[in-house]
Amino acid sequence: MMDFWIILTAVLVASACSILGCFLILRRMALVGDAISHAVLPGIAIAFLMSGTRDSMWMLLGATAFGLLTVFLIQTLQTFGLQSDASIGIVFTALFAVGVLLISLNAQHIDLDLDCVLFGEIAYVPWDTWTLGGIQMGPRAVFMLGITLMVILLLLGLFYKQFKICAFDPAMAAACGIPVLLFHYLLMGMVSMTAVSSFESVGAILVVGMLIIPAATAYLLTHRLGIMIGLSVAVGIVSAISGYLVSYLLDASIAGCIVSVAGILFILALIFSPSSGLLVKFTRRSSSARTAS
Amino acid sequence: MLDWLISLWSDPNTRWILMGCTLLGLGSGVIGSFTFLRRESLLGDTLAHAALPGVCIAFILHEVKSAGLFLVGALLAGIAAVLCVSAISRWTKIKPDAAMGIVLTFFFGVGTVMLTHIQHSGSGSQSGLDKYLFGQAAAMVTRDVYTLMGVSLLLVLAALLLFKEFKLISFDPGFARGIGLPVGLLEHAMLILTTVAVAAGIQAVGVVLVAALLITPAAAARYWTDRLSVMLTFAGLFGALSGASGAAISTLGEGIPTGPVTVLAATLLFAVSLLLAPRRGLVARALRHRGLKADYAARSAVHASGSPEAAEGGGRR
Numbered sequence: 001m002m003d004f005w006i007i008l009t010a011v012l013v014a015s016a017c018s019i020l021g022c023f024l025i026l027r028r029m030a031l032v033g034d035a036i037s038h039a040v041l042p043g044i045a046i047a048f049l050m051s052g053t054r055d056s057m058w059m060l061l062g063a064t065a066f067g068l069l070t071v072f073l074i075q076t077l078q079t080f081g082l083q084s085d086a087s088i089g090i091v092f093t094a095l096f097a098v099g100v101l102l103i104s105l106n107a108q109h110i111d112l113d114l115d116c117v118l119f120g121e122i123a124y125v126p127w128d129t130w131t132l133g134g135i136q137m138g139p140r141a142v143f144m145l146g147i148t149l150m151v152i153l154l155l156l157g158l159f160y161k162q163f164k165i166c167a168f169d170p171a172m173a174a175a176c177g178i179p180v181l182l183f184h185y186l187l188m189g190m191v192s193m194t195a196v197s198s199f200e201s202v203g204a205i206l207v208v209g210m211l212i213i214p215a216a217t218a219y220l221l222t223h224r225l226g227i228m229i230g231l232s233v234a235v236g237i238v239s240a241i242s243g244y245l246v247s248y249l250l251d252a253s254i255a256g257c258i259v260s261v262a263g264i265l266f267i268l269a270l271i272f273s274p275s276s277g278l279l280v281k282f283t284r285r286s287s288s289a290r291t292a293s
Numbered sequence: 294m295l296d297w298l299i300s301l302w303s304d305p306n307t308r309w310i311l312m313g314c315t316l317l318g319l320g321s322g323v324i325g326s327f328t329f330l331r332r333e334s335l336l337g338d339t340l341a342h343a344a345l346p347g348v349c350i351a352f353i354l355h356e357v358k359s360a361g362l363f364l365v366g367a368l369l370a371g372i373a374a375v376l377c378v379s380a381i382s383r384w385t386k387i388k389p390d391a392a393m394g395i396v397l398t399f400f401f402g403v404g405t406v407m408l409t410h411i412q413h414s415g416s417g418s419q420s421g422l423d424k425y426l427f428g429q430a431a432a433m434v435t436r437d438v439y440t441l442m443g444v445s446l447l448l449v450l451a452a453l454l455l456f457k458e459f460k461l462i463s464f465d466p467g468f469a470r471g472i473g474l475p476v477g478l479l480e481h482a483m484l485i486l487t488t489v490a491v492a493a494g495i496q497a498v499g500v501v502l503v504a505a506l507l508i509t510p511a512a513a514a515r516y517w518t519d520r521l522s523v524m525l526t527f528a529g530l531f532g533a534l535s536g537a538s539g540a541a542i543s544t545l546g547e548g549i550p551t552g553p554v555t556v557l558a559a560t561l562l563f564a565v566s567l568l569l570a571p572r573r574g575l576v577a578r579a580l581r582h583r584g585l586k587a588d589y590a591a592r593s594a595v596h597a598s599g600s601p602e603a604a605e606g607g608g609r610r
Binding site: 030031082088089097104107213216251255257258262263 | 386399508546
């Protein structure tokens with residue numbers, strides 16, 4: 001049962017992240033996802049300080065607001081003429097520093113381990129349960145991630161076409177009368193929500209890894225958005241399950257193993273992808289050289 | 294306040310750490326200016342995360358904790374990471390930013406697996422390895438501080454010696470190649486210097502925050518000047534100031550970590566520069582904007598009244 005909850009959590013994180021990752025990769029915002037998943041830390045710390053517990057919906061909302069604040073600050077600095085890479089770097093390091101400082105200053109009030117912030121401790125998920133009206137409802141992380149995944153599926157299902165046009169051609173989307181900025185912030189809100197709900201259970205690094213690697217793998221394999229999302233989720237889920245097994249064999253961090261497996265899948269796609277893999281590319285090049293001579 | 298400053302200086306251990314952090318801030322501020330101008334600021338973040346497997350392998354091979362050894366491990370892993378990033382973004386349709394993200398998380402993930410493997414296998418002296426990653430300058434021993442200071446001085450010295458070359462490849466690599474400079478070699482040299490700065494900085498501020506040492510002082514310095522030499526001076530100064538205040542303030546209490554305070558000091562300097570810098574700052578820009586607007590309004594009023602002498606006078610002003 002323990003294994004089941006852990007794998008379920010990992011699969012939920014992987015699916016939520018790999019769906020959103022496709023849009024981030026297409027909009028060339030992969031590193032904004034990285035920034036958000038680090039910058040929600042002060043939101044989580046403040047929610048902890050104010051409510052004293054961690055099982056409130058307020059925490060999810062409050063910390064999600066911090067994710068949106070990150071995006072807003074990055075864009076504001078850019079409109080002030082700072083180049084985009086530097087503004088991402090300045091904003092997320094500053095917010096992460098605030099978070100670490102808050103946690104270390106209030107160590108006795110905040111039940112949050114700083115090591116877990118980066119690596120996460122998914123193995124503790126089954127013990128962190130919550131109850132509703134005296135009934136055991138299962139691990140809290142699974143519940144929060146389930147809600148997040150549901151919100152993502154709902155929003156993307158309703159506005160799939162709009163998100164698609166915004167991802168490929170924001171200028172055309174604006175010309176069609178789609179509120180591009182609104183959809184931008186909706187996407188960023190979903191990324192923040194995912195980052196927050198998976199933060200303490202799986203750690204920032206698994207969130208970033210799952211946001212970028214499965215989507216990039218799928219990007220190498222197809223040219224169609226729908227198929228890309230499907231493949232991305234498949235890669236995410238496969239790496240979540242096999243990563244858990246590998247971690248069992250190696251007696252090592254579960255989150256680290258999942259990301260490593262995803263990275264290996266990416267390398268395989270990089271070499272063997274039928275459309276843009278290195279193998280195809282080099283054989284094509286050598287065969288064309290042969291026909292030329 | 295004064296007592297506190299004196300006590301900082303009189304305790305030899307604190308004094309060394311203070312000097313180490315100051316020099317580190319100076320060195321990474323100077324090197325960071327070049328990466329900032331080349332728009333590669335986030336490379337620092339990638340290098341920092343990629344250092345983890347290198348540090349772990351160095352530990353597995355030698356079973357000792359030493360700053361010098363970790364530096365070599367981090368350097369090799371950083372170079373491998375950069376090669377991977379450029380290979381991915383060159384041979385596939387994946388953009389450089391996504392390539393950085395992939396390499397960053399993959400290396401860090403592998404590093405995490407190694408780290409937990411080391412911890413679970415339980416060789417007695419591994420306890421400080423995670424301290425190294427999250428950055429606590431107070432945990433450094435004197436030998437580590439010496440390494441840190443040596444490395445920082447090396448960075449500044451290299452930037453001074455290769456100033457002209459680095460300036461050219463930062464602003465106009467095409468021209469640099471045209472006049473026969475070995476651009477590829479210089480780019481690699483700069484990359485190695487950046488990796489060294491990151492690897493040294495991890496100990497003082499931690500994996501996630503070390504990128505700020507490279508980015509924030511340089512971005513702040515950019516607001517004060519349009520000349521590279523002045524910008525390097527300012528960036529080094531800002532970096533040194535934040536490093537010093539981080540190390541000093543963290544001595545005030547048991548639970549105050551060095552890294553976040555250093556980064557927040559740098560961010561504060563950045564915010565001040567963004568607002569108050571002459572010419573490029575927001576306040577100066579708003580004032581200039583208002584002045585132009587008033588000038589324009591005055592001139593159009595003069596035109597409307599139709600007096601040629603007054604209009605000419607307005608134009609000359």
